[in-house]
Each structure stands twice: as C-alpha cells, then as structure tokens.
Amino acid sequence: MATFRDLLSQTKARIREVDTAEAETAIAAPGAVVLDVREPDEYEQGALPNAVHIPRGHLESQVENRLPERDAPVVIYCAGGTRSAFAADTLQQLGYTDVVSVVGGFNKWKNEGRAWAAPRTLSPDQRNRYSRHLLVTEVGEEGQLKLLDSKVLLLGAGGLGSPAALYLAAAGVGTIGIIDMDVVDESNLQRQILHNLDRIGERKVDSAKKTLTLLNPDVDVVTYDVRLGADNILDIIDGYDVIIDGADNFPSRYLLNDASLLKHIPVVHGSIFRFEGQCTVFHPYVGPCYRCMIPEPPPAELAPSCAEAGVLGVLPGIIGSIQAMEAIKILLGIGDTLAGRLLAYDALEESFRTFKVNRDPDCPACGPNAGEIVIAEYDEYCMPHRH
Ligand SMILES: [Zn+2]
Numbered sequence: 001m002a003t004f005r006d007l008l009s010q011t012k013a014r015i016r017e018v019d020t021a022e023a024e025t026a027i028a029a030p031g032a033v034v035l036d037v038r039e040p041d042e043y044e045q046g047a048l049p050n051a052v053h054i055p056r057g058h059l060e061s062q063v064e065n066r067l068p069e070r071d072a073p074v075v076i077y078c079a080g081g082t083r084s085a086f087a088a089d090t091l092q093q094l095g096y097t098d099v100v101s102v103v104g105g106f107n108k109w110k111n112e113g114r115a116w117a118a119p120r121t122l123s124p125d126q127r128n129r130y131s132r133h134l135l136v137t138e139v140g141e142e143g144q145l146k147l148l149d150s151k152v153l154l155l156g157a158g159g160l161g162s163p164a165a166l167y168l169a170a171a172g173v174g175t176i177g178i179i180d181m182d183v184v185d186e187s188n189l190q191r192q193i194l195h196n197l198d199r200i201g202e203r204k205v206d207s208a209k210k211t212l213t214l215l216n217p218d219v220d221v222v223t224y225d226v227r228l229g230a231d232n233i234l235d236i237i238d239g240y241d242v243i244i245d246g247a248d249n250f251p252s253r254y255l256l257n258d259a260s261l262l263k264h265i266p267v268v269h270g271s272i273f274r275f276e277g278q279c280t281v282f283h284p285y286v287g288p289c290y291r292c293m294i295p296e297p298p299p300a301e302l303a304p305s306c307a308e309a310g311v312l313g314v315l316p317g318i319i320g321s322i323q324a325m326e327a328i329k330i331l332l333g334i335g336d337t338l339a340g341r342l343l344a345y346d347a348l349e350e351s352f353r354t355f356k357v358n359r360d361p362d363c364p365a366c367g368p369n370a371g372e373i374v375i376a377e378y379d380e381y382c383m384p385h386r387h
Pocket residue numbers: 288289290291292293360363364365366367
C-alpha cells in the first residue's frame with residue numbers, strides 16, 4: 001500500500017512544477033489563468049491578483065465550467081505546493097494540456113514580496129442571502145459580485161417594471177434606477193405589485209424605493225420622478241449597464257431606442273396587450289434595434305394604451321419577469337439573450353413562440369447609412385431627426 005509520500009512523489013512525477021519566478025512569467029502570458037485551490041478562509045486572507053478560486057474539494061465538479069479553455073496555460077497554487085500538485089494531476093486527467101503547479105505556493109510567493117491582494121468577497125450575510133445563486137456555477141460568487149456592481153435602469157414602475165424591479169432587487173443587482181412621474185392609484189394595484197394600499201397617492205418612485213429597500217438593503221434605488229424627454233434622457237441613462245423598457249407609448253420607445261444606440265446600452269423591451277405579451281433585447285449594433293423591428297408607429301387607433309385596452313394583471317408579471325431574466329443574463333454574460341429574437345406569449349393558448357428579427361440594413365437609426373443620431377422630442381410619427 002502506498003503512503004502519502006509515495007502518492008505525492010508519484011503525482012509530482014506526472015506533472016510539471018515551476019518556482020515562483022517562473023510562475024510569475026507564466027501568469028503574464030496571454031490567456032494564462034491563475035487557479036487558487038485553497039480553502040475559502042485561506043483565499044479570503046489574500047490571493048494572487050485575478051486568481052480563479054476553486055477549492056480543491058470542488059475542483060473536479062467546477063473546473064470545466066469555470067475554465068472552459070482546455071489549452072490555456074493554467075498556473076495552479078495552494079499554500080505550499082502539495083494540494084496544487086494533486087490539482088495539476090487532476091486537471092491533466094481532465095484534458096487540460098498546459099498545467100503547472102507552483103512550488104512553495106502562496107506562502108513563498110508572499111514572502112518574496114510578489115503581488116497579492118485580499119480578494120473582494122461576499123459578506124457572511126450576503127453569502128447566506130444569495131446562497132441559491134452561489135450554488136449555480138454560472139453565477140457563483142464572481143457572478144454575484146458582478147450583479148452587486150451592476151446598474152439597471154427601469155423605464156416605468158408599472159405593470160412590467162414592478163415584477164422586473166422586484167426580481168432584480170432580490171437578485172442583488174446593486175443599483176436600480178427607476179423613472180416614473182406618476183402617483184400610485186388604486187386601479188394600478190391589479191398589476192403593479194411594487195405598490196400597495198398604504199401608498200395610494202404617493203409618488204410611484206418613492207413607493208418603489210420603499211418596497212425594494214425593504215426586500216434587499218444591498219440595493220441602491222435611484223429615483224427619477226420626471227418625464228423622460230429629449231432634454232434629460234442622455235444624462236439619465238448614462239452609466240447604466242442595461243435598460244428595461246416598460247414604456248407604454250411609442251414616442252418614449254423611439255426616444256429610448258435612439259438614446260440607447262448613442263450610449264451603446266442594451267435595452268430589454270417588453271410590451272403587453274390584453275392576453276398577449278412580447279419581449280426582446282435590442283443590443284446596439286449587434287442585433288436589431290426597435291426601429292429595425294417597428295420602423296414607424298401604428299396609427300393611434302390601432303395602438304390603444306393599457307388604460308384603454310385593459311390587461312389581465314398576471315400578464316405583465318410574466319413578461320416583466322422575463323425582462324428581469326434577460327437583464328441578468330446580459331449582466332452575467334451567460335446563455336443566449338433575445339437579441340435578434342422576439343418572444344411572443346399567448347396567455348389564452350398558454351404558448352410561447354419566438355420569431356427571428358433581423359437588423360434592417362436601411363434602418364434610419366442603426367443601419368450603415370444612418371445619419372448621426374439626434375435626440376429630440378418625437379411626435380406621433382416618431383421619425384428620427386436630422387441635422
Ligand atoms: Zn435599427
């Protein structure tokens with residue numbers, strides 16, 4: 001039977017070890033990955049800059065998701081060089097082709113005065129709050145920190161904005177901006193679940209902020225109690241990572257479209273009508289924009305607002321939730337977003353369909369021959385302005 005010493009020496013014979021100086025050179029190579037396989041409490045005390053942290057015990061189950069590139073150079077370290085040797089052996093068995101283990105590990109690295117830092121991590125409260133996210137490898141601690149650093153702007157605290165805001169706040173999106181200039185009305189409560197009876201007559205943005213802050217104090221809710229217009233839109237949307245469009249009128253949608261193209265901010269668009277809902281993502285200059293999909297607004301008599309047409313209250317709950325999901329996917333860079341696809345939901349049939357939406361080469365806003373975008377108030381025809 002092999003002793004630990006035998007096992008270690010057999011393992012070391014199968015892998016390549018480097019000293020700290022060689023490791024420093026290897027890490028600087030383009031595409032190289034630094035992998036820290038120590039326990040969380042060791043990692044939190046200090047780690048190499050930009051290290052990917054997978055504790056040795058989770059290595060086999062997590063490494064393929066966290067390090068999908070099997071030919072990338074991987075520099076593995078632990079505290080002294082033993083656990084990293086076993087980890088290097090495991091990675092080689094999993095098909096990683098360029099793996100080295102650092103002799104002396106983090107302790108030697110640190111003693112030699114090489115660069116390290118205490119990594120930013122979640123607090124114990126946050127680790128508990130977001131524990132179900134942390135279990136999803138596509139999110140994990142890194143993704144959760146990304147969400148906490150993210151900024152999402154909601155156009156409207158109404159039927160679509162309510163569920164979207166609640167889920168984004170619950171998910172720990174660190175900054176949520178809300179634009180709305182209405183007050184809470186009793187007839188809103190059938191679908192606008194951010195608000196409640198105590199808030200009737202209150203500004204919607206204030207009601208939204210109270211609800212979201214009670215749900216998750218991590219979230220900074222920024223309120224804009226204004227009418228979104230050509231004079232303020234560029235200032236308001238500046239710095240946001242994603243915008244959720246819950247507007248119910250065409251001039252606002254076109255205004256937002258043109259401004260978001262200028263600022264290169266993806267927009268998650270949603271709309272509802274009676275029992276039907278739609279959702280898509282307008283990713284500036286990657287997928288189609290709103291004008292590619294709807295070059296001009298339908299005549300007013302064919303485009304009744306929610307107030308005129310009525311809506312089953314659950315419907316915006318479903319579409320707004322899908323908008324929140326798309327926003328989170330964009331923030332985390334995971335999955336396939338609805339950019340270039342329109343999702344149509346029919347509540348009576350209980351069916352979802354997706355339709356392809358292409359960029360319009362003649363689009364007056366995002367096409368190759370489009371003129372410079374000028375932000376100005378749009379009338380009912382919503383045509384882009386020219387110099
Ligand atoms: Zn376009």
